[in-house]
Amino acid sequence: MIPSLKAVVVTAAAAMLATPTAAFSQGTLQKVRDRGQLVCGVNTGIAGFSAPDDKGNWTGLDVDFCRSVAAAVLKDAGKVKFVPLTAKERFTALQSGEIDLLSRNTTWTMSRDTSAGMTFTGVLYYDGQGFMVKKDLKVAAAKELSGASVCVQTGTTTELNVADYFRRNGLDYKPVVFEKLPETIAAYNAGRCDVFTSDVSQLYGVRLTLGNSEEHVVLPDVISKEPLGPAVRQGDAQWANIVRWVLFAMINAEEAGISSKNVDQMLESTNPDILRLLGKEGEFGKGIGLDNDWALQALKQVGNYGEMFERNVGQGSRLKIGRGLNALWTEGGLQYAPPIR
Amino acid sequence: MGTDMGTTPTGRAHQPPPSPDAGVVAWARKHLFSSPFNTLATFAGLWIAWYLASAIVDWAVLRAVFTGEDGRACSKPGTGACWPFIAHKLDLFIYGRYPESEMWRVDLMFVLTAIGLAGVTIPDLPGRRWQVVYTFLILPVVGYVLLSGGVLGLPLVETERWGGLLVTLVVAIVGIVASFPIAILLALARRSDLPVVRWTAIGFIELVRGVPLITMLFMASVMLPLFLPSGVTVDKLMRALIGVAVFSGAYLAEVIRGGLQAIPRGQYEAADALGLTYWQKMRLIVLPQALTLVIPGIVNSSIALFKDTSLVLIIGLFDLLGIVQQSIASDAKWFSPSTPMTGYVFAGAIFWAFCFGMSRYSQALERRLSKGQRR
Numbered sequence: 001m002i003p004s005l006k007a008v009v010v011t012a013a014a015a016m017l018a019t020p021t022a023a024f025s026q027g028t029l030q031k032v033r034d035r036g037q038l039v040c041g042v043n044t045g046i047a048g049f050s051a052p053d054d055k056g057n058w059t060g061l062d063v064d065f066c067r068s069v070a071a072a073v074l075k076d077a078g079k080v081k082f083v084p085l086t087a088k089e090r091f092t093a094l095q096s097g098e099i100d101l102l103s104r105n106t107t108w109t110m111s112r113d114t115s116a117g118m119t120f121t122g123v124l125y126y127d128g129q130g131f132m133v134k135k136d137l138k139v140a141a142a143k144e145l146s147g148a149s150v151c152v153q154t155g156t157t158t159e160l161n162v163a164d165y166f167r168r169n170g171l172d173y174k175p176v177v178f179e180k181l182p183e184t185i186a187a188y189n190a191g192r193c194d195v196f197t198s199d200v201s202q203l204y205g206v207r208l209t210l211g212n213s214e215e216h217v218v219l220p221d222v223i224s225k226e227p228l229g230p231a232v233r234q235g236d237a238q239w240a241n242i243v244r245w246v247l248f249a250m251i252n253a254e255e256a257g258i259s260s261k262n263v264d265q266m267l268e269s270t271n272p273d274i275l276r277l278l279g280k281e282g283e284f285g286k287g288i289g290l291d292n293d294w295a296l297q298a299l300k301q302v303g304n305y306g307e308m309f310e311r312n313v314g315q316g317s318r319l320k321i322g323r324g325l326n327a328l329w330t331e332g333g334l335q336y337a338p339p340i341r
Numbered sequence: 342m343g344t345d346m347g348t349t350p351t352g353r354a355h356q357p358p359p360s361p362d363a364g365v366v367a368w369a370r371k372h373l374f375s376s377p378f379n380t381l382a383t384f385a386g387l388w389i390a391w392y393l394a395s396a397i398v399d400w401a402v403l404r405a406v407f408t409g410e411d412g413r414a415c416s417k418p419g420t421g422a423c424w425p426f427i428a429h430k431l432d433l434f435i436y437g438r439y440p441e442s443e444m445w446r447v448d449l450m451f452v453l454t455a456i457g458l459a460g461v462t463i464p465d466l467p468g469r470r471w472q473v474v475y476t477f478l479i480l481p482v483v484g485y486v487l488l489s490g491g492v493l494g495l496p497l498v499e500t501e502r503w504g505g506l507l508v509t510l511v512v513a514i515v516g517i518v519a520s521f522p523i524a525i526l527l528a529l530a531r532r533s534d535l536p537v538v539r540w541t542a543i544g545f546i547e548l549v550r551g552v553p554l555i556t557m558l559f560m561a562s563v564m565l566p567l568f569l570p571s572g573v574t575v576d577k578l579m580r581a582l583i584g585v586a587v588f589s590g591a592y593l594a595e596v597i598r599g600g601l602q603a604i605p606r607g608q609y610e611a612a613d614a615l616g617l618t619y620w621q622k623m624r625l626i627v628l629p630q631a632l633t634l635v636i637p638g639i640v641n642s643s644i645a646l647f648k649d650t651s652l653v654l655i656i657g658l659f660d661l662l663g664i665v666q667q668s669i670a671s672d673a674k675w676f677s678p679s680t681p682m683t684g685y686v687f688a689g690a691i692f693w694a695f696c697f698g699m700s701r702y703s704q705a706l707e708r709r710l711s712k713g714q715r716r
Contacts, residue, residue, distance in 0.1 A: 043671075044657055044659075044667060045666075045667035045668075045670050045671030045672075046670075046671050047670070047671050047672070047673040047676065048673055050671070051667070051668075051671035051672045051673070052433065052438060052664075052667065052668070052671075052672070053672065053674070054429045054430055054432075054433065054672075054674075055432070055433070055441065056432070056433050056436075056437065056438035056439075056502075056504075057438075081499070081501065082501075083501060083657070084657045084659075085657055086655060086656070086657055088559075088563060089562060089563055089656070089657060092563050092566060092567060093566070095567075096566040096567055096569075098566060205673055205676060208412065208416070208673065208676035208677065209676050209677065209678055209680070209681070210678060211418050211678050212418050213416065317673055317674075318411065318412065318413075318673045318674055318676060319673050
């Protein structure tokens, strides 16, 4: 769901970057260490990714990733300052040095990765557009939606994606368009259309706000690519490596069965993969400018990728999003991290 | 007997009968049921009032949920207000993300501010001069130290953790108080005989008034960091405060200029004839009259500013409305069909209470200050 305004902002931000504002004499790692605090840009509020709880503490998948990086770099997951950013502010905040790390459900695209002055360091969440329908329609897959009326927000890529999808598959549909998201949800809730479409990560949240959430079901199909990931400033390879490998370590840990609960026992393991990850063997932490217990700290204090996922958007939350594309590659998903060796 | 009726017992016999206008029934007959159309209008009004009142009671009490630990409690179809949402989030709505152990500082500041405002607003208290010094000089300094901390053993609380009603009040009060001197100076400058001063004031006012507040805030938060040297950051809240004070100052300046222009020329000339200097003339003769005249305009600006504070949301600061909205839109724990309505009604009620209070105060002030002119 990308309003075209995003493109404008990216272009403008890129143009501004042409002036050498990003001449940083000092690496980001050193700055973070001197400050004793990681400054992390997050969303101003999006269910499951970044939201304050009842006590005002930030929670969410994006937020937990910031904590992992802080744990790896500063050995304390609590040493993070969260800066809530709007969609328009996020790129300037990164470029101006206001934040060290942008972990704000940002879609990894070519223009952003190359000309907007930032480097994406991986995919924290594979999102994509999906459909929600009323259960009593007895529809099990998007291909069965021929002739359906679809509530969609106008002027967004969401609308274009739906049009493409139905044309590609030779299906009829009737678009019912609205200017704003709340209107679109209200119309679907009032039964003015059969289908509601948005990013899958949003559908589960929207479902909970409907009159009777049990009567609605999110279809398994995903019709667009929205890989969401953390990003850092371009031109600081060491910092990019750290952020990239913290994410890889989270994913590798889940694959190896290391969690925040068993990480201490795992230190006794004989599996060389696990020993390398936890810093008992080799000098992998040194290679990225950290101590060898970098991944150990992150895992102990925040947990592996699966734990972060389930706690924030999965079965441990009210959203109950299935792993789907975000399952490990060994379980049919896309989450795959290069080995640590 | 004399013509002086009613002064003696015998005189009473000559008094007219009691007015038929007295009493509840007569009042109602005169004001509510004087014609068929008015009777109809009265019943229609009563029906609407009854309908609204019963709808509100039905939503806020009868169908409302009062206990629960998360949004599941409020997810049943047909649920009214979801009060546990407000109860669990109340601290967040009032203090934002201010650390729990430091919240007493905010409470203390609320009390100190209330004392200061009471001192300034209640008429005829002794020691007026000291109250003004306290409210306009001591309180801002104390407030800054108390809320920000970092000195005197108070832990530093970065403004990024401030939020909710705290931010709304800080932005509104600082905006209103700081814009007032800016506005008076701008208004005087715009009527100055010195061309450079006059044109500077005109240019400034027209520039600021010609731009929406949202644009100013946006400039301050998105463009400013790009122009500053890397690593230099101006606090976000500070940027917003300056933007709001300047913006509101320019508007208020025009209101005050209206008052200055309404003062008859003779007042200025009389002051000159007394040999007063320019500042004495303004302080003693012109401004007291001019400001009294424009109280409705000033209060109007203040109420507008109070509500405009919600715009700081677009630069990632969370005022009361912003933080309520954030909780509604992003805290999956409280997602339910009835949560949004409850949150918005709560925020609306608080905004209304403050604005209504300001409006009542202005009416009292007008009555008090215009005693000399009442006809």
